[in-house]
Amino acid sequence: xxxxxxxxxxxESQGIPVTWHVALRPGKRRALAKDTEGExxxxxxxxxxxxxxxxxxxxHVVKNLFKHKKTRYKxxxxxxxxxxxxx
Numbered sequence: 001x002x003x004x005x006x007x008x009x010x011x012e013s014q015g016i017p018v019t020w021h022v023a024l025r026p027g028k029r030r031a032l033a034k035d036t037e038g039e040x041x042x043x044x045x046x047x048x049x050x051x052x053x054x055x056x057x058x059x060h061v062v063k064n065l066f067k068h069k070k071t072r073y074k075x076x077x078x079x080x081x082x083x084x085x086x087x
Contacts, residue, residue, distance in 0.1 A: 024047050 012018075024045055032038035 021048055023052070 029045055032041055
């Protein structure tokens, strides 16, 4: 599967071979063909979901411990500035 154009445009992926493991949207998963290729794709999606299920809860706990629930990427300086008043 080819990654979305947005992923191919990222600076960090320019000039180097990158393999993206991005989960399919639910509608595309439901629309998968019921053949061997579709079953293999569904198996791969389940493996990706299994890995994500192991990673998400710890990050949720850490965010709640630091009371930093509205974390988003704004840049390291801005995130640090937001975190300091919360301590």
